[in-house]
Amino acid sequence: MKLTQSDIVILCKTLIHCLALGFLSVYYYLAIIDQLGGDPVEAIIHFTGIGALNLLLITLLVSPVAKRLKQSWLMQCRRLLGLYAFVYALCHLANFIFFELQFDFSLLVAEIIERPYITVGMAAFVIILLLALTSPKIVQRKMKRNWQKLHNFNYILVVLVCIHFYWSVKSEIIEPSIYIIVSAFLLYLRRDKIKRWLKP
Amino acid sequence: MIKIKRSYDLSENQVTDESVYNNRRQFIKQMGFVGAGALLSSDLLAAKIAHARSADEYNRKPITYSASANKSLDKLTPENKVITHNNFYEFGSQKDQPAKLAKDFNPDPWQLKISGECEKPYTLDYQDLFTSFDIEERIYRLRCVEAWSMVIPWQGFELANLIKKAMPTSKAKYVAFKTLYDPKRMPGQKSRYLGGGIKYPYVEGLRIDEAMNPLTLMSVGLYGKTLAGQNGAPVRLVVPWKYGFKSIKSIVEIKLVERMPDTTWNILAPNEYGFYANVNPEVDHPRWSQASERRLTGGGLFSRNRIDTKLFNGYGEQVADMYQGMNLVKNY
Numbered sequence: 001m002k003l004t005q006s007d008i009v010i011l012c013k014t015l016i017h018c019l020a021l022g023f024l025s026v027y028y029y030l031a032i033i034d035q036l037g038g039d040p041v042e043a044i045i046h047f048t049g050i051g052a053l054n055l056l057l058i059t060l061l062v063s064p065v066a067k068r069l070k071q072s073w074l075m076q077c078r079r080l081l082g083l084y085a086f087v088y089a090l091c092h093l094a095n096f097i098f099f100e101l102q103f104d105f106s107l108l109v110a111e112i113i114e115r116p117y118i119t120v121g122m123a124a125f126v127i128i129l130l131l132a133l134t135s136p137k138i139v140q141r142k143m144k145r146n147w148q149k150l151h152n153f154n155y156i157l158v159v160l161v162c163i164h165f166y167w168s169v170k171s172e173i174i175e176p177s178i179y180i181i182v183s184a185f186l187l188y189l190r191r192d193k194i195k196r197w198l199k200p
Numbered sequence: 201m202i203k204i205k206r207s208y209d210l211s212e213n214q215v216t217d218e219s220v221y222n223n224r225r226q227f228i229k230q231m232g233f234v235g236a237g238a239l240l241s242s243d244l245l246a247a248k249i250a251h252a253r254s255a256d257e258y259n260r261k262p263i264t265y266s267a268s269a270n271k272s273l274d275k276l277t278p279e280n281k282v283i284t285h286n287n288f289y290e291f292g293s294q295k296d297q298p299a300k301l302a303k304d305f306n307p308d309p310w311q312l313k314i315s316g317e318c319e320k321p322y323t324l325d326y327q328d329l330f331t332s333f334d335i336e337e338r339i340y341r342l343r344c345v346e347a348w349s350m351v352i353p354w355q356g357f358e359l360a361n362l363i364k365k366a367m368p369t370s371k372a373k374y375v376a377f378k379t380l381y382d383p384k385r386m387p388g389q390k391s392r393y394l395g396g397g398i399k400y401p402y403v404e405g406l407r408i409d410e411a412m413n414p415l416t417l418m419s420v421g422l423y424g425k426t427l428a429g430q431n432g433a434p435v436r437l438v439v440p441w442k443y444g445f446k447s448i449k450s451i452v453e454i455k456l457v458e459r460m461p462d463t464t465w466n467i468l469a470p471n472e473y474g475f476y477a478n479v480n481p482e483v484d485h486p487r488w489s490q491a492s493e494r495r496l497t498g499g500g501l502f503s504r505n506r507i508d509t510k511l512f513n514g515y516g517e518q519v520a521d522m523y524q525g526m527n528l529v530k531n532y
Contacts, residue, residue: 034500037296038285039348041501102506107489115487171468172293172396
């Protein structure tokens, strides 16, 4: 049996669904039954946060890889990866509000204003929310050129997420530093596009 | 001897009977393995279930002590959380790493040296830690600067007794503490990646009156057994009105000194971690609001455990007078 290109895309998308949802449900299950170490709240916040960043970087990796390997079908999986980055980010924020702050909304507002790393994190969330809301093809068609302008904010998003991660740690800067280097490399690959975008 | 009940004391009946506790552990073990087995095959995820590991795996031995006759409404943090959720960068900077990487840490033989501005400096060997002073139980709240807290039954002796034995001179204004430096046994000291890039050996300090306060404990055990490596075996400090990082672990040296000693987190980020580090809901850390905290007890993701933080972690009655006239916002 020979697989057509659309079969491969379907397989790839199915795999993305299984992995992204699989990890998420396993972690939530373990957190709910109190099997994620001493502090399941911290564990699930950390997992969804790092997960969102990983998915964001994988999303950014798609087009350079597709170009280099000349596998254009890969591009058809990019939106799904981006949407899962959003799902993880949404869970990350929801975990923070529901389980860390336990619905103390006045504390949430205070934290967003007073803690720079949370301010930056919220700004990043607003961007990824807008990107997710405008992801349907119909919206893309309606927005025309503005759609691309908005989705270039992806580059700002990745920078903000790295800062958010870097500022959130106490002293363990090696892990966030690795993410910063990888992100910088992914942005470097797009240097021409970013230059054009930044020019008035 | 008449035992005086104090407001900070917690009740003995909250220390779960050991047989009940063992059964509970057995139950969790089965739950954990059945639940995990059904769901996972990956080692990575299975390793997350550090909970199922029993306390005995950490070479902990029962110790004898006089029980406390205390009273409080605080619910104890389960033993398995106390021994699997640790900030001890010498064994890794992730909370679950110390329990794994300190599993084979053997604290015997050990030497704890008491020296400096005193007439009779001396050294305690491993056995001396359990026999030189009367060991009693203290149930204390432990408040971490990261805004989580636990309630832990410690066994130990007052630091004051240890210091008095050395006969401090009038020059002894501060007490400096040092953690074991042994990169072979403490992987975080060897690798920057594991150890969070902080300077080792870990050092801490107290003012002499803080060190002599009856609340200040040298702990050699928790939940009736010797300390696990990740909790600071064989001997650690417990200063319940200060943030957890003041409670230095695996101590090898106590020095009575004239000047305020260096402290590890203060060296690393002086604008975030002061020398005093008294629990204070009014003074925020740049990264964490200190107005409230999450009490780690049990019950998983949905347990409602956010509570207001109290000044001096609720021990103000016993310690506030030491800070009379001090600006606690400046001296954080």
